[in-house]
Amino acid sequence: MYSVHRLLWDIRRHPDVKNRYRAHPEEVLDAYGVDGEFRAWMRDLDFKSMYEHGVNPYLLYFCAIQLEVDRAAYYAQIRGEKP
Secondary structure, eight states, X not given: OHHHHHHHHHHHHOHHXXXXXXXXXXXXXHHHTOOHXXXXXXXXXXXXXXXXXXXXXXXXXHHHHHTTOOHHHHHHHHHTOOO
């Protein structure tokens, strides 16, 4: 869980991490040691699954903003609504 939280924080705080993640997500996930289900959820930007499995909602939200996820789409996903 720590590796996911650290990645979310760094995406929010460091534009170079955000840009590298957007260009090469697998490399960044490797560098942060994110694996298992969290790796798939992070790759797919499945915020709902991460939220349901204990990822800090503050970090999720601000990471989504940095990755330019539409706020309405983010909230709909968290609520479990279909697009």
